[in-house]
Amino acid sequence: MDITVVVPLYNEEESLPELMEWIDRVMTSNHFTYEVIMVDDGSNDNSWGVIESLKQKYSNLRGIKFRRNYGKSAALQVGFTAATGDVVITMDADLQDSPDEIPELYRMIKEEDFDIVSGWKKKRYDPLLTKRIPSKLYNATVRMVSGIKLHDMNCGLKAYRSNVVKSIEVYGEMHRYIPVLAKQAGFRRIGEKVVQHRERKYGTSKFGWTRFINGFLDLMSVIFVSKFGKKPMHFFGSLGTLMFLTGGAIAAWLIGSKLWAQYHHLKYRPVTDQPLFYIALVVAIVGVQLFTAGFIGELVSRSSSDRNVYLIEKEL
Structure with a gap:
């Protein structure tokens, strides 16, 4: 089959x-299966x-119908699992994405050998202050952090090679x-x-201002998990x-300074009277806690059932 179109929807009758x-x-006009x-x-x-x-x-x-609202990510994941087409295209159900874009998206995957082609809504009809400006700031942040030079990361209209959606x-x-x-x-x-x-x-739109806050937090999560998910002790x-x-x-320096001054009969301030000493103790204790957290995370990671799942591209 040439194409699977996955359409997540919520109240779009x-x-x-x-x-x-x-x-x-x-x-039909392009003779796609x-x-x-x-x-x-x-x-x-x-x-x-x-x-x-x-x-x-x-x-x-x-x-496919969910018993309750789980969110767009869950809907896409279920759609990706069920998809059988060589190219998988996602689009929103609100008619803001044009199906006329499908042939060119399919061609770019098949002929230009892209793994993913993301839509860029260069000219938008959304409100300026509540959507367009926050969207530009959001996408600039994602480009800087991820290194992926896409102008519209959140565009619902995207095309994927089949093995991409089956691998994530x-x-x-x-x-x-x-x-x-x-x-x-x-x-x-x-x-x-x-x-x-x-x-x-x-x-009406199903998204509000909170999606930008949640989006930034999710970005931090995906970057952290990708770098340290299998090696939490490294972080x-x-x-x-x-x-x-x-x-x-710091604590050793404070104690050493006190002993040196005491040995040379100089005026000194008791270590326990100095706020810096307690700050140093707190820093050391937090360091021990973080090290322990990394050790526990490493144990959990090593016992995970999917630890040694690796993506194989080709095999002879």
Whole structure:
């Protein structure tokens, strides 16, 4: 099968018939073999009823319904697991992503040998202060931290080679960082395509200001886990050792200074009267705690069932 289109959705009953008709028209005109997987993320409107009715008309439509709302990452992960196409394309269900972009995204994966092609909504119709400016700051931060030069990391319209989505796990709110996860898994051919951004036709946006705060925290998590997930002692142990040695050195200096002054019959201040001594003790104790945390983390990591899961690209 050429293409799998994964559509995560939440309360989008009005847009689904138009979206499915549009996807089918594009696929048919380009002679693609395809399937559409709509993942209903616990909608409380009639979205699932609409999917059931569309299934009667489109045999290549598949539907998955969550019992409750788990979030976009969970919906994408389930869609990726079920996908069978050579190229997997994700798009939002609100009609702000245009299915007309699919042929070119597919061509870039197949002919230009990209692992991922991310959409870039260069011209946006979102509000300036509440979405466009925060989005620019957010994407600039992600580019700086991850080293991936994408202008619109959070764009829902993306294309993936099949083995990419089968090799990563999307959890929590990590759908924003699929290119980062893919790069860490060894898929480094990441491209970008300017795509059309359409005004929302039905319903309202499901995202608010909190997604930018959560997005930054998730970025820190994915960077930390990627670097130290299998070797926590390298982080906690190094930091703990540094703090323990620093605190110990300060305490030793204070005690040594007191003894030197006492030996030379000079005026001195008792060590326990100096706030710096207690600060040094706290630093040393925190260092021991961090080292212990790294040691425990290392034990947990070594006992993990997926510790020795490695991605093999080719085999003879």
